[in-house]
Each structure stands twice: as C-alpha cells, then as structure tokens.
Amino acid sequence: MASDPKTFVFSDVSVHNKTKDCWLIIDGKVYDVTPFMEDHPGGDEVLLAATGKDATDDFEDVGHSDDARDMMHKYYIGEVDKSTVPKKRTYVAPADRAYNPDKTQDFVVKILQFLVPLVILGLAFVVRSYTKEKSA
Known part of the structure; x- marks a missing residue:
C-alpha cells in the first residue's frame, strides 16, 4: 500500500459502477477492480452489485480465501x-449491468x-419419412 494513500469521498467512488470502470469500498479502503472484472470467480455482476455502497458486508459474507484477500492489495487505490x-x-443500477451485449450475443x-x-x-x-411413405 502507498505510504500516503489518497482519500476519496463516497460520491467520487460511487460513479465508478461500470464493467470497464469499477471501484469498490471494503473496510474503508477503495479498490479499482476493473482489471479483475472478467476473472472474478463470481462473475462481474457480483462486483457491479457491490458498487455505490460500502461493500464490506458483501465481501465478508462470501467468505473469501486468504489468497483472495492477498490479491486485493494490487487493486488498492486509497x-x-x-x-x-x-x-x-x-x-443506483450500474449503467451497463442490465444488459451486457457481449455475453448475450455469445450465448445466442x-x-x-x-x-x-x-x-x-x-x-x-x-x-x-415422407418420401418413403409416398414411394411405398
């Protein structure tokens, strides 16, 4: 972690609520998890649902592993x-949460x-079968 962490106000953090721009608040720390969106085992929807609030309870309720907790350090921004x-x-629903055209298109x-x-x-x-019946 940086020796002199940046301090953000909630309103500045809460606007980062999209797949390509996603910040979370956990235990008073701010994490830019944008690079982790595609790799998150629970999917990007789980991370997007945790935006715009203190996501500490959401994070703790899942029971993340020690490895997951260690991984958080690289996403810490303040x-x-x-x-x-x-x-x-x-x-406030994330702007791109309701419809993800890439995933929908791939599925279709x-x-x-x-x-x-x-x-x-x-x-x-x-x-x-029809032609066999006609010829018989």
Whole structure:
C-alpha cells in the first residue's frame, strides 16, 4: 500500500459502477477492480452489485480465501472518507449491468450453433419419412 494513500469521498467512488470502470469500498479502503472484472470467480455482476455502497458486508459474507484477500492489495487505490459514506444505500443500477451485449450475443450464437444442425437433421428425417411413405 502507498505510504500516503489518497482519500476519496463516497460520491467520487460511487460513479465508478461500470464493467470497464469499477471501484469498490471494503473496510474503508477503495479498490479499482476493473482489471479483475472478467476473472472474478463470481462473475462481474457480483462486483457491479457491490458498487455505490460500502461493500464490506458483501465481501465478508462470501467468505473469501486468504489468497483472495492477498490479491486485493494490487487493486488498492486509497481510502474513503467514512463520513461521506451513507448509512443506507440509495440503489443506483450500474449503467451497463442490465444488459451486457457481449455475453448475450455469445450465448445466442452458441445456442444457434447447437440448434440449427438439430433442426436441419429433424427436417431431413421428416422429409425422408415422407418420401418413403409416398414411394411405398
């Protein structure tokens, strides 16, 4: 950790609530977890859901390993002025949380790659059965 950590106010931290710009507050410390979004075992949605509030309880409830706790050091960017953190969170949905076109598109492509050959095979079977009945 830096010897002279930067101090952020809550409102400055809470605007970093997107997949490509994600900061979290845990135990009064501010972490820029943007580089970790794709690698987080729980998925980026879990991290996005922890933005805009003190995520300490969320982090502790999961029961992170010692390795996970050690990994946090590389994402540390400073401290939060605790007097600026609201006691209750006013929910603000991250801008890109509701719809992630990359993941949705990948899913649709995979489903189509699986279903299209099955549909073609099924149609071929129906046509073959139909033509056998006609010729008999």
